[in-house]
Amino acid sequence: QDALTLQLKWVTQAQFAGYLVAEAKGFYDEENLDVTILPGGPNIAPEQVIAGGGADIIVTWMAAGLAARDTGVPLVNIAQPFKRSGLMMICPTETGITSPEDFPGHTLGVWFFGNEYPFFAWMNKLGIPTDGSAEGVTVLQQSFDIQPMIQGQADCISVMTYNEYGQALDAGYGPDNLTIFNYTEMGNDLLEDGLYVMEETLDDPAKVDAYTRFVRASMKGWQYALDNPDEAAEIVVEADDTGAAEYDHQRYMVEEVSKLVDPDDAALNMETYDRTVQALLDQGIIKNQPEGAYTTVVTDGL
């Protein structure tokens, strides 16, 4: 068996249902793989883990992956199960914000730690300064929950469709008392959860083969998860060492994630890729047009 370590971008949750299901259902074993799944967290940068040799494959957002590549960690995208972004910005209607023109003068909550690029790309496109000036917006480093909205510390906050938005719904917010800016619908989406490996490992055919089998099994996992959402949620809850995952919440998450993932196609969509690259270049997040930041050898081999 080939041993592979997968570093997730976040804590164990249904956002990663495909991998967790593939592991639990033995799909990796079938491909003769011994996969270890490491949960992430707010202080774990998967790019750093893989650079230090702590993982073979990581799940991360493309913006962060390319930024890392730009600073000298040669990450290569080998597959892109997430086709759409789950990122949204929501503003309670009492803030009076109904369109991006209303933003100036308000405080917006943004996740940092590598999750801030889509927001800044969007603001860059709108031409709104983010320096806290009167014509611009004040940016707040948002905690990874919806408290800043409930507490009224921010006028708008970032949410993922599959996670915090559900919390907001639970808390009694909904489309009727929220203004929702969906990055995908606005055409501002940057690619999210993709699979990345270190460039030099691709020189090794055995590795490439292992990656291919890994992606194949993972996509099978995604397929299974979307077909059996109840069981997938249970698997996620079971896989969570911390005991924090709640079935209902994970069940909701599977449902929402299924809208973003295409289990039949692991390949990178070049149109979104180019848009993502362009947005990053425009903002100066990366300095140079990336070369070799993705490969199709794995998806071609499926």
Added chain:
Amino acid sequence: MIGSLSPLQRFLALLAAGASLVGLLLSLAVGNTPAPLLLFFALGTLSLLRVRVAFNLSLDGILAAAGAAALILSLPAGAAMPAHFWLALLSAWAFAWLFVERLSAAIRAGALPHSGTGLVIPLVFGLTLLVVWEVVTRGANVPPVLLPAPSAIAARLAAETGILWADFVQTFVKSVIPGYIIGCLAGLLVAIAVDRSPFLKAGVMPIGNFMSALPIIGIAPIMVMWFGFDWQSKAAVVVAMTFFPMLVNTVAGLNAASVIERDLMRTYAASYTQTLFKLRLPAAAPFIFNALKINSTLALIGAIVAEFFGTPVVGMGFRISTGVGRLAIDLVWAEIAVAAVAGSAFYGVIALIERGVTFWHPSVRGGRA
């Protein structure tokens, strides 16, 4: 002569020269060793002469510096160092240690002035650490995203002074200082109140111990919830963090006055406040300063950690967390360096005040053991 050295110094001298000797031999065997390094190996080997003639201690300093310079000049770009280069590191480090040993021995013996030269020692030690760090990270090709070399950090530090200064003001000036003052003062006052009333003492101390351990990480999100995302919540975390060490130490310190010293106050029928100010607080001063020093570092950690839970987009903790996320690890370390300097200076100021206030305590009066 080597006989005038202490056993430790003798060992270091032999280690330094020996490592150089082996390095020299290996270089000659392998060939292609850069000239500066070769020169250092030769000089280091020559230091074996000290078995015959006495070496001035500054010679050891010069040798250490030469070794450091030679190593850094000879570091190969982008590849791991050849094995025998590590001997130069060992040798240079042994020279530096020897230098520090002999310097402090000289200061102690009164051969060198105390002030001024006293500062050289920690500096030399720190520089040694930096050189070792530089050589190890570059020589062993450690990925910069795991641990950048000090030179890269210094470059970032120089390039980003504006950002670093803004972060410093946000975190240190706005959060740490007020939080520290309030927390320490509160700890002191509660300790006094607790000490005054046995009832309070019995009631508060167990609960105080309990509260003490509220891990800051837990209160940080709560404080952000309560006090908003700006510096106020960070200051609140600092208050919570500094309170307990002060409480515990002050309560212990207030018991430090000896029985006969207290009896004296009783014979004067001194009031509670008089006893407090003229006996118990002075006697407690060493303990109180202990807490002030521990807190000076805790406060900074607390404020930085609290910034991980929501903050305006400025602050040392903010920069560190986003820096890690962006793999700007050199910026992270630059920020850490600022934190270390600020924290050490803070500590130093308190230690200086302590020397002034508790000059009478044997641990200060007696000087070093």
Added chain:
Amino acid sequence: MNRVLPVLTILLAILALWYAAAIWMNAPWQNQLNARANLENVAFTEFAQQTWAQDKPVLPAPHQVISEIWNATVMLDIGSKRSLAYHGWITLSATLLGFAFGTALGVLLAVIIIHNDAADRSLMPWIIASQTIPILAVAPMVVVGLGAVGMTGLVPKALISMYLSFFPVVVGMVKGLRSPEGIQLDLMRTYDANPWQVFSKLRWPAAMPFLFASMKVGIAISLIGAVVAELSNASGGGLGVRLLTGSYNGQTIQIWAALFIAAGLAAVLVALVGGAERVVNRRMGVRAA
């Protein structure tokens, strides 16, 4: 009895304050909820009860926290990943290991410092500087770095606990080991006692009060260290992980419950150190003040 009464009094005072604060802090959200549900003119007693029964309150009421603790410890199988007892044990073991390392390291450094001038002058400033490094920033790197060399689980957490807890011990012990009076040291000189004898027969006993004061701070900090380390290492569980995930899900009650277990642990640990101190004091014939 005269030990229980004061604690109870203070406890009751805190509880009363707490319930009042809970009403006050949860009121805005409750008002929103009530407005949304078109409830008007809610009587105060009923309103108070509403604020004490929210799902994700800003400040949970004491009974909510206590019942959460109860449900998450006694009512659950001890091996369950949802059991706070299970997570508490994980944190506790890292804390104890880290504290043991930290105390040993702290004492060792203090001993070196008081015996060697060069060490005193060169180490002390850097020991201090080391504590100004924000550990949470370094913790993930430590965890990543140690993971790369195959160290996972308890040890990285314990190392971070050690990193935090050795400091109060060094500072206190340097002071304590230097606290003997000149004449007490002179006596040893007249016997030409060797450094080990001076240490074991004079400096060490004289440093006891300082050691215990430092250890009380150290063990509390050690727990904080373990919790902080767990934040960087969501696998494996622990109270820190519970705090974190609680905060991601806005589960304030869960946060408070984990917090209380942590604080309770610390209180017990500090009390244990205090107990050890009393035993040692008795054996050293310390005069009751």
Added chain:
Amino acid sequence: MPAAAVVAAHQLGLTFPTADGDVVALSDVNLTIDKGEFVSFIGPSGCGKTTFLRTIADLERPTSGTLTVNGQTPEQARRSRAYGYVFQAPALYPWRTIEKNVALPLEIMGYGREQQAERIRRTLELVNLTGFEKRYPWQLSGGMQQRASIARALAFDADLLLMDEPFGALDEIVRDHLNSELLKLWDRTQKTICFVTHSIPEAVYLSTKIVVMSPRPGRVTDVIVSDLPRERPLDIRETPEFLAIAARVREGLRAGHSYEEAV
């Protein structure tokens, strides 16, 4: 008991509990000290002299019997600052200079700045420590520390002085000098003085009453009232009256002593 009794002990007893059994430090002590008396306590080491003084000063609590000071309880007397105490050990505060140590009771009792300065100057001169005002205790010799602590007790005006071997570490000449100064002070101010000493000549020279104590359990074995005149030049110590009293004291001391049998 006349109103003038400054110290009145009746069947006074004090027991210290210790890990290996109780120590009876005082037992059945009956003693009355009138206003203006100069009472010396003499007795073998460990017989309870210090304990008795501490009990008068309300630093120990009797376990049996009664004790009044100025007709009040010892606590009331202490609260009204009835006495000055010179401890057997100097007990100077290490963070205060000599002058500040002497100033301590003055500060506490609220003396004005100038009065403080004046009293410090006077008492330090009395104990011959002029010039050492700014030194810290650890910079003084043993005898100098003891003198500083005497100065501290004399700096304020207490009607009762409790002095526990104040001159123990002083040479004969300083001792003679301080003896006669103390007598002058006593004569001038009508203070009541309780004075512990191991020197029989000193006790006889100074006292109107000599209390001889004996140990295990600590008790009063003899009270010798001296009929020497109040006016006492130093050479009174060679007179037969003086020597007679001294002999009686020595006798009492020897009788109460456990040594003769033990050795």
Added chain:
Amino acid sequence: MPAAAVVAAHQLGLTFPTADGDVVALSDVNLTIDKGEFVSFIGPSGCGKTTFLRTIADLERPTSGTLTVNGQTPEQARRSRAYGYVFQAPALYPWRTIEKNVALPLEIMGYGREQQAERIRRTLELVNLTGFEKRYPWQLSGGMQQRASIARALAFDADLLLMDEPFGALDEIVRDHLNSELLKLWDRTQKTICFVTHSIPEAVYLSTKIVVMSPRPGRVTDVIVSDLPRERPLDIRETPEFLAIAARVREGLRAGHSYEEAV
């Protein structure tokens, strides 16, 4: 200088630097102490007696002149455990019981368990502290603490004893007893003893040589060699020879004293 010189000081000087100027504690001290001598030091408080003893013991470093102990430097002598020292203050370790305090030097010098027990028993009996073995220092009276510290210095066999006012806090009878015990010990073991005291009779009774010192700066003003016989019953103190020596010591003491002028 004969080989037998145990202590030899030549133009010895010692100055303490303090915040308000230097203190000359010893100046131009010349003194030779031969093996088997019993030398008493006497002089006003603050004249440098303690400082001189501390210098012999290598606890202070002379700032001028030379000093040898057993023909070696003080440091070498200290390292060979040439002396036992009784400090002016008891300096007992508060966390050790009396018996453990006496055991301290024995532990350090590596005596066996049984020998330790035997020596502790013997020396505590000598100072009449039998029965107090398990007490802590704060449970003892001042004089008892001082005796414990004497026992500690006598527990091991040093050929040179440095004793700084060892009997200061003891009553006359214990003092007499210990004086004669000390004399017996000295006679039996041929130890060399340096002894600080404020009592002129004590100095004369014990010594073969009496060194009179005077302060500011501390210096030796007189060295009186006693021709009393080695065998000294207590009543030798009434003989004219004794009184003559005592008178000479008193004379020297008075001459060196700053008091007469100052007061």
